[in-house]
Amino acid sequence: MNEPTRLSWTDVRDKIRARILSRTYGPGDKLPRDEDIAQEFGCARTTVHRAMQDLSQIGLVERKRKGGTHVRLDPVTRATFDIPITRREVEQRGSKYDYQLISRKMEQTPLPVMARFGIQRPVEMLRIKALHLADNCPYIFEDRWVDTRSNADILDADLIRESANEWLVRNKPYSRVDVRFYAMNAEGESAEYLSTREGTALFVIERTTWIGDDPITTVQAVAAPGYQLLAQG
Template sequence: MIRDERLSWKEVRDQIRAGILNRTYAPGDKLPRDADIAETLGCARSTVQRAMRDLSDAGLVERKRKGGTHVRTDPVTRATLDIPITRREVEKRGGVYGYQLIDQSLGVIPHEVARKFEQTETTEMMRVQALHLADHKPHIFEDRWICTDTVPEILNVDLSRESANEWLVRNKPYTRFDLRFYAISADAEIAECLKIERGSPLLVIERTTWIGTAAITLVKAYTAPGYEILTSN
């Protein structure tokens, strides 16, 4: 079997990024054309385009149609934050993962949820409330709305056995999302779910995802005291 020795887009990206960091390409410099880089590195032009797209998303280069690609004079540092599968998050830290479905129902979304979905009218969606555990202790209380018009398959998923978090990450890729972090004081319902004192300070992670303009899900993840989140670039 002959091994394909062509570089992957990540390897191409890393070579270009190294050139930027060691000042082979200084701030403001115009990079070679994608086709020229592909010829030099012996890879497909589409591979270079994928690498450049990632460098652009990372804030290192700026691409303009007919203007080429330039190293940004004021690089933007961006951290990458993927939507996590909570089970993996717990197991990666050596913990024992557990999951409990608290409630699942169909109902009309509140106006606040419609606004965050960028909708002018309220519609019926699925609401799922669930508890994720780490080492048999409450870890995250999840309150989620899922658009069944966009994700009709969710109606056939047994959410008492598989969390909506894990199923959606695996089966419904998003094209854009909003992410919010904020602090609250636990009300009676959340305090009961997380087994903490009412009024305890909590970190909330709120995500809204879409495919194009079609809403997928809005989830508020209420994290237990001591929860940590790590992002890196």
């Protein structure tokens, strides 16, 4: 009779990570003790400890002596790509942050959005346009689509007080992100909201996230002239 295979530390890590992504353990939640997880999974406590070390290093959990292990308030954002909270980005540069919700309404997805998500038919999603400001000057103009089938609770979020960027980072862990960087010439809304002349070269960050196979959001974030992207390893 074959004995059951004991889990490796990577197996334990992946199981805990899956629970965080599915929000079995939500942001801020305290996880069970290492001893209790080891008993549940039938593995050694050292195996759980190694798994938790890795989850801490990639930014999913925070471990404190005598304080236990908690899911970070903004989990997963450093697991594959650091999705910044724009408010923090502005404040860390020493500027005063402000935010304006331009519009939020349900619309049918156009072909470019369908292509980003990899879906074959148009569906109705929440489209959010917003402007982030630094020292009362335009900083980033966002044109965002949110799939409310996997994010129904965003319909009740106060997006006048808190940006969709910050709400999603705090409330919607993701398992996959696609990121594109490119330049575009200012025109129409981008020129208007960023207070620049049409034809001005603008830097664009385009991000699309999923949880499993379910789309979460895709955003085209167009930065004002002079924007600098800082990456730290």
